Amino acid sequence: xxxxxxxxxxxxxxxxxxxxxxxxxxxxxxxxxxxxxxxxxxxxxxxxxxxxxxxxxxxxxxxxxxxxxxxxxxxxxxxxxxxxxxxxxxxxxxxxxxxxxxxxxxxxxxxxxxxxxxxxxxxxxxxxxxxxxxxxxxxxxxxxxxxxxxxxxxxxxxxxxxxxxxxxxxxxxxxxxxxxxxxxxxxxxxxxxxxxxxxxxxxxxxxxxxxxxxxxxxxxxxxxxxxxxxxxxxxxxxxxxxxxxxxxxxxxxxxxxxxxxxxxxxxxxxxxxxxxxxxxxxxxx
Numbered sequence: 001x002x003x004x005x006x007x008x009x010x011x012x013x014x015x016x017x018x019x020x021x022x023x024x025x026x027x028x029x030x031x032x033x034x035x036x037x038x039x040x041x042x043x044x045x046x047x048x049x050x051x052x053x054x055x056x057x058x059x060x061x062x063x064x065x066x067x068x069x070x071x072x073x074x075x076x077x078x079x080x081x082x083x084x085x086x087x088x089x090x091x092x093x094x095x096x097x098x099x100x101x102x103x104x105x106x107x108x109x110x111x112x113x114x115x116x117x118x119x120x121x122x123x124x125x126x127x128x129x130x131x132x133x134x135x136x137x138x139x140x141x142x143x144x145x146x147x148x149x150x151x152x153x154x155x156x157x158x159x160x161x162x163x164x165x166x167x168x169x170x171x172x173x174x175x176x177x178x179x180x181x182x183x184x185x186x187x188x189x190x191x192x193x194x195x196x197x198x199x200x201x202x203x204x205x206x207x208x209x210x211x212x213x214x215x216x217x218x219x220x221x222x223x224x225x226x227x228x229x230x231x232x233x234x235x236x237x238x239x240x241x242x243x244x245x246x247x248x249x250x251x252x253x254x255x256x257x258x259x260x261x262x263x264x265x266x267x268x269x270x271x272x273x274x275x276x277x278x279x280x281x282x283x284x285x
Contacts, residue, residue: 001142001187002119003195003217006090009057010241014277017092017219018052018269019248020045020080021062026252028262038072041065044265045080048252049087051266055273057244058090060219061118078115091118092147092219097131098124104134112138120145122197122219125174132181132194139185145193145217148178150209153199153222171205172212179213191217191242198236200228200245207235210242218243223276224250230279240284247276 022041024032031040049059061084066077084091093116097107111121112135123146125131138144151161151171161171175196182194192215198206200222209216218236222228224247236243254272255261261268 001185001193002090002145003191003193004187004189006058006120006145006217006244007187007189007191007241009090010244013055013057015237015241015244015280016056016273016277017058017060017244017246018048018056018251018273019060019062019094019221019246020048020252021065021248022252023065023068026249028255028265030262036072038066038069038076041069041073042076042079044252045076046083047266048269049083049089051270052251052273053087053089055270055277056089058092058119059084060092060094060221060246060248062094062248063116081116081118085117090120092120092122093118094122096122096124096149098126100127100130100133104131108134108138112144119143120147120195120219122147122149124149125178129177129181139193142185142187142193145195146182147195147197147219148174148181150174150178150196151198151202151205153201153226153228157199172208175209175213175216179216182215186215189241191215195219197221199226200233201226203232203235206233210235210238214238214242220245223247230276230281230283233280234283237284240281245276245280247272251276 066073093111125148162169182192185193195217197219200220220233220236223245233245251269251272255265255268
């Protein structure tokens with residue numbers, strides 16, 4: 001099952017997930033001068049992948065950064081995914097889909113097959129279990145998985161996710177539902193193909209959800225530029241596994257302010273991954 005492959009990748013290479021949220025603001029200046037923006041993004045992504053692939057558990061590709069550039073941007077999204085899959089990397093498509101019935105089925109088809117095929121996608125559960133249903137045929141095969149939004153790292157998340165429902169906040173009800181949805185899709189290490197997104201800026205909630213729902217594999221965004229650190233994400237893990245921690249800007253833009261940074265951007269990205277890895281693992285000992 002794909003979740004077992006992710007578990008094994010974390011065990012072998014550590015829990016870092018590199019977010020390829022690549023945009024014109026991230027690229028070194030020479031890139032934008034010598035080719036179109038989608039071509040520049042693809043070239044940059046390939047260099048980052050080549051520099052980091054042996055160090056990381058997986059990659060997360062945020063589709064909005066590519067959609068914003070139109071058809072050519074989506075071609076860069078497609079080709080970035082193809083490069084990752086060619087190198088045997090696990091890929092999370094950060095698409096945050098959340099629709100039902102035939103529309104949900106088309107989203108599932110679009111991102112679990114064809115040009116945009118990835119291993120996992122992010123899903124918004126606002127419409128309930130009907131959001132998950134279109135993905136069930138892929139879950140039953142065992143080669144695809146979901147990460148469902150539960151407690152996100154953005155500042156206003158608490159406006160909705162912390163609302164009280166009975167004796168618990170809404171995000172706790174969501175976590176219980178997500179764990180139930182994935183109960184029959186567990187891999188050999190005990191983790192479900194239906195995982196959860198819980199932000200690095202919420203260490204208390206990470207600890208709470210990890211303790212209550214041990215079958216949930218966690219995708220933890222918000223490390224680095226959004227303020228999360230190694231100590232914050234440590235509660236997401238059980239026996240040094242069961243979670244991946246995503247960072248984007250702190251890795252992709254690590255070259256800024258460094259000697260020959262615009263030429264050695266891939267080298268500095270690799271160094272940033274190593275530092276991130278060391279910081280997280282230090283708190284897991």
